[in-house]
Amino acid sequence: MDTDQLRSRIHEDMPRVVDELSRLVAIPSIGYDGYDPANVRASAELTRDILRHAGVGADLLEIEGGHPAVFGSVPGPADRPTVLLYAHHDVQPAADPDAWTMPPFTPTVTGGRLYGRGAADDKSGIVIHAAALRAVRADGPLPCSVKVIVEGEEECSTQHLPELVRGHGDLLRSDVAVIADGGNYRTGVPTIGTSIRGATHLTVRVDVLPIAQHSGVFGGPLPDAIMALSRMLASLHDDEGELTIDGLHGFPWPGTQVPEDEFRDESRVFPEIELLGTGTIADRTLSKAAINILAFEAPRVDEVANQIVPSARAVVGLRMAPGEDYAAATDRLAAHLRAVAPWGVRVQIDTEEPGAGYIVDPTTPAYRSARAALTAAFDRKVVEMGSGGSIPLVPMLAETFPGIEVLIWGAGDHRSNFHSIDESVDIEDLERMAVAEALFLQSFEDADR
Ligand SMILES: [Zn+2]
Known part of the structure; x- marks a missing residue:
């Protein structure tokens, strides 16, 4: 035919x-x-x-x-x-x-x-x-x-x-x-x-107390879980927005490049927002690792109480360059989060089967x-x-x-x-x-x- x-x-x-x-x-x-x-x-x-x-x-x-x-x-x-x-x-x-x-x-x-x-x-x-x-x-x-x-x-x-x-x-x-x-x-x-790109999710949970406590009576010496988890998540990027995790792979993208204005246009990002990381847009979206925080769980704002929050969770999404050893990259991210956990907080990390x-x-x-x-x-x-x-x-x-x-x-x-x-x-x-x-x-x- x-x-x-x-x-x-x-x-x-x-x-x-x-x-x-x-x-x-x-x-x-x-x-x-x-x-x-x-x-x-x-x-x-x-x-x-x-x-x-x-x-x-x-x-x-x-x-x-x-x-x-x-x-x-x-x-x-x-x-x-x-x-x-x-x-x-x-x-x-x-x-x-x-x-x-x-x-x-x-x-x-x-x-x-x-x-x-x-x-x-x-x-x-x-x-x-x-x-x-x-x-x-x-x-x-x-x-x-x-x-x-x-x-x-x-x-x-x-x-x-x-x-x-x-x-x-x-x-x-x-x-x-x-x-x-x-x-x-x-x-x-x-x-x-x-x-x-490869991809995986890590769910990271921080615990500081078995139950919530009065923030007036105990606040000061006691850290809360949101403060601790926020520090850990903030440590994943440096001031330029480059990832701080050692040993993740990336390479310059050899194919078609994406102009920055086109990328901005398509993403509909607010014009005053700075783009993170280094390299071309194609490098950063196709052939380098990327991390975004996909979810954060803590008390809702309209349910606020004067309490020291005992636990908080977040989902960290990791995208990996093609060819990355995904199991090793996932381990590196988990090890980083554990290493930067402040003040002796308890950290529990659940990983997904990573996709290469x-x-x-x-x-x-x-x-x-x-x-x-x-x-x-x-x-x-x-x-x-x-x-x-x-x-x-x-x-x-x-x-x-x-x-x-x-x-x-x-x-x-x-x-x-x-x-x-x-x-x-x-x-x-x-x-x-x-x-x-x-x-x-x-x-x-x-x-x-
Ligand atoms: Zn699909």
């Missing part, structure tokens, strides 16, 4: 694609503790149904003690490669629902974009896979075997990732992985991901076909760009299946507001990505690939 035919077939299919994505977005599939896990299950079930409608023999993949993933497959010719299509169906919390222009879980189409939590990250990946498979299969059997894995805990936990990947090695084993959880540099500018970073090999046949497919689908030159984000499954796939060819792309763009309010996806880019993926799958017809 020629490109134009495929293109028009997907174009005609778009009402259905948008409908599928809308139905997915309407489910608040937040996997974090404190949210109803039934919603994550419901989004897994809908994902399964969407894949089945695309001709994929899909089912829930239950994760002991976690949220279900969805797995499906379409067998192809035995002598052709197996392509694993990846997305995730869980989403970030809405954070502050009142700050959204429209309700986060009421999918809304306006200005050529579909708004709602997960519209881009990463429910768009699910419908891209389904649309591409429908389009290619309309002509007959696939030219390669396809497996689809849609994870249900990407945003909230890496705890069960080893079980999901290594524990299902035979099920997931593939030659190529297409990770539809990236995005385009700009709307309409096809982009292929070249790297991701990853550098995509641009010399693989899959990468070359993907670049050609993107160029054809968008009719524009492809941008190759790293990502400051993390997809912990990717390095684990690479480790579990040595030699697997990895691609990272997606329909999100600079206006998608991943993890923030008013998340959205451009519907034309969604269509172009489905075309690109369909062309990519079709490229396996070429026996010399």
Whole structure:
């Protein structure tokens, strides 16, 4: 089938694609503790149904003690490669629902974009896979075997990732992985991901007293937990905003640079705020470590009492350069926090299973076909760009299946507001990505690939 035919077939299919994505977005599939896990299950079930409608023999993949993933497959010719299509169906919390222009879980189409939590990250990946498979299969059997894995805990936990990947090695084993959880540099500018950073969270807790005490009677000699924890967190950066933890890796970013004004614009940072650290913006967002404090727990301001606060907690988020020894980096951060804890306060640190970073090999046949497919689908030159984000499954796939060819792309763009309010996806880019993926799958017809 020629490109134009495929293109028009997907174009005609778009009402259905948008409908599928809308139905997915309407489910608040937040996997974090404190949210109803039934919603994550419901989004897994809908994902399964969407894949089945695309001709994929899909089912829930239950994760002991976690949220279900969805797995499906379409067998192809035995002598052709197996392509694993990846997305995730869980989403970030809405954070502050009142700050959204429209309700986060009421999918809304306006200005050529579909708004709602997960519209881009990463429910768009699910419908891209389904649309591409429908389009290619309309002509007959696939030219390669396809497996689809849609994870249900990407945003909230890496705890069960080893079980999901290594524990299902035979099920997931593939030659190529297409990770539809990236995005385009700009709307309409096809982009292929070249790297991701590693990531982990540490929860640090400080205790000074078994119970709160009167701040008049005991205040003065006794430190409180907020003072202590604040000092520890403040010690993670120097005055210039450079990290103070010894031995974290970084390297000058060799690829496309990001102008500072563009970065400021996109982040919507207040103009008077200074940017932290040294090196180019790309160095600081793609190939150096970064730390942000993601949460702080202490008495709420409107529940204030004249008490010495006995304990406080914070979540410290660490992003690591691709290639970093993530376990060692996590240990270094924990050791730093322990070492700087003042006044003998008790410190307890819980770590997550860290996700490694990853550098995509641009010399693989899959990468070359993907670049050609993107160029054809968008009719524009492809941008190759790293990502400051993390997809912990990717390095684990690479480790579990040595030699697997990895691609990272997606329909999100600079206006998608991943993890923030008013998340959205451009519907034309969604269509172009489905075309690109369909062309990519079709490229396996070429026996010399
Ligand atoms: Zn994602």
